[in-house]
Amino acid sequence: MNSASACCWWRLALPIADELEESLIWKLTELGISRIAVQHVPEKAERTLLAWLPSSEWSESDRDQLMVNLRPLAEPFGLQLANPTWCEVADEDWSLNWKQHWQSDPVGQRLLILPAWLDLPQEYADRLVVRMDPGSAFGTGSHPSTRLCLEALEKNPPLGLRVADLGCGSGVLGFAALGFGARQVLAADTDSQAVCASRANAELNQLDLDRFRVVHGSVDALSAQLQGEVVDLLLCNILAPVIEALASSFDQLLSANGRCLLSGLLVDQAPRLQVVLEALGWRVNSLTVQGCWGLLDVSKR
Ligand SMILES: C[S@@+](CC[C@H](N)C(=O)[O-])C[C@H]1O[C@@H](n2cnc3c(N)ncnc32)[C@H](O)[C@@H]1O
Incomplete structure (x- = not known):
């Protein structure tokens, strides 16, 4: 070797x-x-x-x-x-x-994830296109935990909302949120390669800094960017134990009617996470399942 x-x-x-x-x-x-x-x-x-x-x-x-x-x-x-x-x-x-292996990928009824190097296929010409070059960051849109978030955004579009994307990976959720009508997205990731990939993908999708901003770090980095302001919707597709550890700090990021879409949990982990979230004062609105993955939609009580 x-x-x-x-x-x-x-x-x-x-x-x-x-x-x-x-x-x-x-x-x-x-x-x-x-x-x-x-x-x-x-x-x-x-x-x-x-x-x-x-x-x-x-x-x-x-x-x-x-x-x-x-x-x-x-x-x-x-x-x-x-x-x-x-x-x-x-x-x-x-x-x-x-x-070599990544193709254009329709998600739900309206979205198309399109690799940066491919032309828009004619059959998807009427879709909302998010162009992606994921580099080495997670988030091509193909993983069930990502798809659950993308489909939830399509089902309940964040019209006019300010959104935070914690653990943004390649930035795919934030770009879709903007496509579905969000006013602004603030993204953060602890992996510096993810931050670079998100910035590059924002450029690829011709988004300026007023609409999409990404910072290196976690909840504290988002808080620092917000400077005392809040967001209306928090997207967080990280693993259940990480969500559990961070959940008590989500409150500071969100407006009074704020909601979170929490993905990256296995269905088996949902009941425990639900108990933790309820004890912290969150209301669990729904659990959506795809294969063995789950997404919790929660809001402030
Ligand atoms: C499963 S990927 C999700 C990527 C993308 N949001 C998606 O939905 O496809 C999780 C991302 O969270 C990041 N991450 C892990 N722990 C984190 C933390 N405590 N704070 C912020 N980001 C974190 C990882 O670096 C990774 O990019």
Whole structure:
């Protein structure tokens, strides 16, 4: 094996069954791995989960341990994980891979997520187009937790609202919110690559700073940007334990009638999160489910 180098990545390639895709992506994200792609090969009816890990941070024993952590996820489905293939690749491999496998993606009835390098397909000419070049940030719109938010925004458009997007990734939720009528979006992410990707995508969608602004950090960074003002809607697609840890600070960001769309939780985690949120004084309006993922719509009481 090559020695680890700071500019290279370990690329994991793991053939998977359809039903394992969501829980494996969830587990990888929980373990701090956000550079993930799934290759679909329709003619072969199979898919391969790809993940990129910085070589300098993942020793051979760390990678073995990662597989030990992933294997139990197949058990509830009566499946076994295939053997992974690891290879060391250069930085550009990540984005090249996206470009090969990412297609225009209609979401709901009105939205189209369109990769930056593709032309608008004629059949979607009447859709609201969000152009994206996700770089290495999560958020192509294809993950169920993202789709749940996008569909909720379409169903209940944030007309004239000021919106915050916490954990913005590539910025996709904020751009869709603006497309569905939001007045302004303030976004934040703790991953500096996500901040860069969101800025680049804002430019791609020709949004100026009055409408879309992104900052590095979390709730505190949003608060600092707001300078005592508030938003009407908070979008937060992060994992349940993170939402749980941050929930007590959401209140300061929101207006008296404020609402939150909280995604990134597994359906099994919803009851616990609901109890935590209610204890903090939030009213849970609905739980929407897609596969094993859930979205909670909550508002101030
Ligand atoms: C699941 S991705 C969601 C990306 C995008 N909003 C979407 O819906 O597709 C979660 C994002 O939250 C960011 N994140 C994780 N913990 C965070 C925190 N405490 N505050 C702000 N961002 C956080 C991650 O860096 C990642 O970009």
